[in-house]
Amino acid sequence: MPNVMIRKSESGGLLFYVAKKDMEETIASVETDTAATWGGEVVLTDGSRWYIDPISPPPVFPTTLRFKRAD
Amino acid sequence: MSALTREETQALIQEVLEVYPDKAKKDRAKHLAVNDPTLEQSKKCITSNRKSLPGVMTIRGCSYAGSKGVVWGPIKDIVHISHGPVGCGQYSRAGRRNYYVGMTGVNTFGTMNFTSDFQEKDIVFGGDKKLDKIISEIDLLFPLAKGISVQSECPIGLIGDDIEAVSKKKAKELKKPIIPVRCEGFRGVSQSLGHHIANDSIRDWVIPNRDHDQSFVTTPYDVAIIGDYNIGGDAWSSRILLEEMGLRVVAQWAGDGTLSEMELTPKVKLSLIHCYRSVNYIARHLEEQYGIPWMEYNFFGPTKIAESLRAIAARFDETIQANAERVIAKYQAEYEAVVAKYRPRLEGKRVMLYVGGLRPRHIIGAYEDLGMEVVGTGYEFAHNDDYDRTLKDMGDSTLLYDDVTGYELEAFVKRIKPDLVGSGIKEKYVFQKMGIPFRQMHSWDYSGPYHGYDGFAIFARDMDMTINNPCWKNMKAPWQK
Ligand code: SF4
Numbered sequence: 001m002p003n004v005m006i007r008k009s010e011s012g013g014l015l016f017y018v019a020k021k022d023m024e025e026t027i028a029s030v031e032t033d034t035a036a037t038w039g040g041e042v043v044l045t046d047g048s049r050w051y052i053d054p055i056s057p058p059p060v061f062p063t064t065l066r067f068k069r070a071d
Numbered sequence: 072m073s074a075l076t077r078e079e080t081q082a083l084i085q086e087v088l089e090v091y092p093d094k095a096k097k098d099r100a101k102h103l104a105v106n107d108p109t110l111e112q113s114k115k116c117i118t119s120n121r122k123s124l125p126g127v128m129t130i131r132g133c134s135y136a137g138s139k140g141v142v143w144g145p146i147k148d149i150v151h152i153s154h155g156p157v158g159c160g161q162y163s164r165a166g167r168r169n170y171y172v173g174m175t176g177v178n179t180f181g182t183m184n185f186t187s188d189f190q191e192k193d194i195v196f197g198g199d200k201k202l203d204k205i206i207s208e209i210d211l212l213f214p215l216a217k218g219i220s221v222q223s224e225c226p227i228g229l230i231g232d233d234i235e236a237v238s239k240k241k242a243k244e245l246k247k248p249i250i251p252v253r254c255e256g257f258r259g260v261s262q263s264l265g266h267h268i269a270n271d272s273i274r275d276w277v278i279p280n281r282d283h284d285q286s287f288v289t290t291p292y293d294v295a296i297i298g299d300y301n302i303g304g305d306a307w308s309s310r311i312l313l314e315e316m317g318l319r320v321v322a323q324w325a326g327d328g329t330l331s332e333m334e335l336t337p338k339v340k341l342s343l344i345h346c347y348r349s350v351n352y353i354a355r356h357l358e359e360q361y362g363i364p365w366m367e368y369n370f371f372g373p374t375k376i377a378e379s380l381r382a383i384a385a386r387f388d389e390t391i392q393a394n395a396e397r398v399i400a401k402y403q404a405e406y407e408a409v410v411a412k413y414r415p416r417l418e419g420k421r422v423m424l425y426v427g428g429l430r431p432r433h434i435i436g437a438y439e440d441l442g443m444e445v446v447g448t449g450y451e452f453a454h455n456d457d458y459d460r461t462l463k464d465m466g467d468s469t470l471l472y473d474d475v476t477g478y479e480l481e482a483f484v485k486r487i488k489p490d491l492v493g494s495g496i497k498e499k500y501v502f503q504k505m506g507i508p509f510r511q512m513h514s515w516d517y518s519g520p521y522h523g524y525d526g527f528a529i530f531a532r533d534m535d536m537t538i539n540n541p542c543w544k545n546m547k548a549p550w551q552k
Contacts, residue, residue, distance in 0.1 A: 005355060010366075017355065022120065022267070022454050046112070062359040 004050075007062035014061065016044055033058075041070050075446075075487070077468040080105045084470075087482045098124055102473040106465045113458030119473045120454045122260045128477035130425070130497055131451050133256030135159055137265020139222035141349055142273075143252065145169040145300050145325035146333065147179040148217045150209050153186040154202060154234065155224025159256070160186045168514045169300045170307075171327040178215040185209065194230055199237050206241045206249065217330040218248035220272075228255035248330065250276040261452035261474070263348065263428065270352035273333060278356070280334045292387065293321045293339040297354060297365075298346035298429075301326020303519020308526045309345070309370045315401075316384065316394045324350070337361045341386055343368055345522075348428030348457055370522040371530075372437030373406040402524040410440060413531040416539055418442035420490040423483070425449045425475055425498065426512045432461040434493070434512065437521070441531055446489060449475050477501075491538050506546035508537045 005017045006027075014027040025048075031040025032054050039054035049070035059065065075083065084103045088096045101118035110116060123129040132140070135153075140163055143151055153160030165182035173179030187193070187201055206219055219241075221234050234251040242249040252272045254265045281287070294313065299306040306326040313320055321339050322332035336342070342354050342365040354365035366386065368379035377399050384395035420443045424431050431448040438445055448465060449472035450457060458471070465471070470483060477498075484492055484507060492502045493512035502509045510516050510533060518533050520526040 005359060007355070007358065019352065019355075022456075024456050046114070062355070064359060 001066050001068055003064050004067045005062055005064045006059075016042070016050075042067070075468060075470075077105055080468050080470055083483070083486055086486075087479055090478070095124055095127070099127075099476070099479070102475075103479070104471045106462060106467065106469045106471050108463055108465065108467055110462055111459070112455075113462055114455050116462075117455075117458050117471055117473055119450070119458060120260060120263065120452070121474075123474055124476070129474055130477070130495065131261040131474060133225075134254045134258040134262060134265035134268065135222060135224050135256040136163065137262030137349070137452075138252050138254035138269035138272075139163075139265075140167060141262065141300065142266055142269035142325055143220050143222060145171070145181060146220075146328050146330060147171040147173055147181045148215075148329045149220055149248075149250075150180050150183075150185050150213060150216045150218075151220045151222055152202075152205065152209070153184065153224060154198070154221050155187065155189050155226045157186050157188045159224045160184045160222075166514070167300070168302050168517070168519070169326045170304050171301065176213070180213065180216065189224075189226060194226055197230060197232055198227070199232050199234070202232070202234060202237050203241060206237070206245070210245050210247070216247075218250065220250040220252055222252050223255045225256045228253065228257070248276060248280065263452040263454065266349040266428075267352050270350060270356075273353055274356045277330070277333050278337055278353075278360075281337070287335055287338050289338050289340075290319055291340060292318045292391065294318050294341045294343055294383075295322040295324070295332075295336045295339045296320055296345065297322075297324045297336075297342050298344050298350035299323065299326055299522070300346070301520075302513075303515045303517075303521070305370075305520040305522040305526065308520040308523035311525075312370070312376070312380065312398055312523055313343075313383070315398045316380065317391050318383075318387070337363070339363060341366070341383075343383065345370070346429040347460075348453060369433050369436065370526070371434050372440040372527055373402075373410070373524065374440050375433075375436035376524060376527075406524055406527055409528045409531050413535050414442045416535050417531075419444070420538055421446045421487075422491045422493060423447040423470075423487060423489040424512060425451075425472070425480060425492075425494040427451050428453050428457060430512055432457070432464045434521075435464045437527060437530055438534075440527070441534065443491075443534070446470065446487060447472065447483060449473055481505075491534065506543060508540065508543060510534065510537050 002018050007015050009015045016027050017024045025044040025046055028045045029043045037054045037056040038058035039052045042050045050067040051070040052067050104117040161184050164184040171181050187205055238249040238251040254268045258264050306323050310320050322336045342357055342363055344354050344365050344367045347367050357363040369375040380395045384392040422438055422443055422445045428450055431450050435445045447470035491508045493510045495513045499509050515521055521530040
């Protein structure tokens with residue numbers, strides 16, 4: 001269950017940064033990304049899958065959230 | 072010699088790996104790669120930030136070096152205690168050339184070495200009492216020091232001293248920030264973790280200091296330069312460009328920086344990151360906690376400078392954008408003259424670099440401005456995100472080497488025969504004796520600054536002076552002629 005900082009990249013996408021591992025990846029898709037909720041399964045461009053219980057209202061980025069590995 | 076093809080470079084890597092035993096070969100193979108600029112992610116081709124192989128000659132430093140030497144050391148108005156035995160601090164004292172203004176020993180302490188000089192009894196009975204005492208002594212002898220940082224060396228973590236408790240107690244007593252840093256050398260695989268630890272200690276012990284103090288008058292044009300260590304005056308030749316553009320540089324880390332500049336950083340509008348590797352942690356924190364956006368920039372060589380100035384200006388209003396154009400135009404005649412003078416002498420020369428965590432990619436533009444080509448590059452302590460940023464900057468089929476060993480670098484240089492090698496002091500004499508022009512790219516070989524337009528003129532002169540030095544023609548012994 002790593003702490004992950006989610007921030008917006010310059011191109012408008014979301015970046016997934018794990019400070020402990022110094023790993024930064026681009027988020028490819030988010031299961032629920034609506035005006036009301038954000039979360040569910042998050043897939044990164046490297047193919048790894050992570051999970052977070054949907055949050056509503058959606059968090060303001062950048063922020064640090066706790067994710068679980070989905071696979 | 073003309074450039075190598077992809078197959079030739081691959082073959083060269085194989086050939087160099089041949090001497091290793093199987094296990095070592097397998098490990099090292101992951102750290103050597105042929106560049107492919109079409110890749111988006113470096114982890115497909117190169118592994119980085121792993122433990123160095125035992126038995127090989129690595130060029131890396133330790134976590135203490137990353138914190139005391141790099142991030143904290145240049146903050147000039149606080150005393151940095153190298154807590155532990157005397158050697159770690161003494162042998163690295165003042166070697167980094169991060170310039171500052173001030174009266175050393177009175178209000179600034181950059182080139183001095185403060186140490187708790189651990190002896191056997193301190194290891195056996197613990198050094199907390201000694202630390203308590205030297206903090207008082209420092210305060211007595213150097214009353215103008217704005218604070219003290221305690222930089223742990225290996226033994227501190229091993230014997231389990233509680234430097235945090237001592238620091239808290241003394242901070243209360245002396246009414247000055249005392250910052251404990253847990254940067255024992257054995258942590259992590261290179262100096263990189265030391266940067267991270269130093270950033271975390273700044274986050275916890277310095278950044279929140281003025282959260283409730285709103286007396287600082289801000290402007291919409293406040294920026295902070297973060298990750299410029301003022302090697303040979305680099306930060307100064309960068310800062311003037313930003314100021315000419317109409318921005319106000321509130322803080323400059325760490326080169327020629329002060330504690331209060333660090334404390335004021337949360338009040339700025341934008342953090343400008345030069346060395347991404349060593350300060351991205353704090354930039355991310357400032358963004359999350361205070362909503363300060365950050366961006367990377369590159370002040371090596373006119374092409375990259377113009378690009379960066381425009382990108383920085385784009386974050387502000389039209390006045391600043393117009394000013395950026397004016398600054399670029401103002402220096403145009405100057406840098407064109409530099410290029411006109413040196414480019415004919417340097418055109419087509421090939422360079423191999425092996426530096427720390429930023430320059431292996433940042434300086435490429437400056438060489439290209441002089442018509443030179445970087446044919447191999449590598450980092451001591453980069454992570455994958457650094458290589459991600461490097462792939463695009465390097466040409467196709469050029470060589471990438473991560474945490475290269477002494478042997479590998481020598482073998483590559485012998486084969487590729489570059490016209491210039493840029494690396495550190497440990498490599499310098501090896502290559503000079505091989506008859507290859509060499510520049511130290513950590514300390515600018517006692518020259519500098521290299522940042523900014525002023526720095527570019529010095530950079531070009533230095534490269535010319537080294538490559539076209541007549542001494543290289545006289546490398547052969549008379550009886551071999
Ligand atoms: S590894 Fe330990 S003993 Fe060696 S220089 Fe670093 S802190 Fe000092």
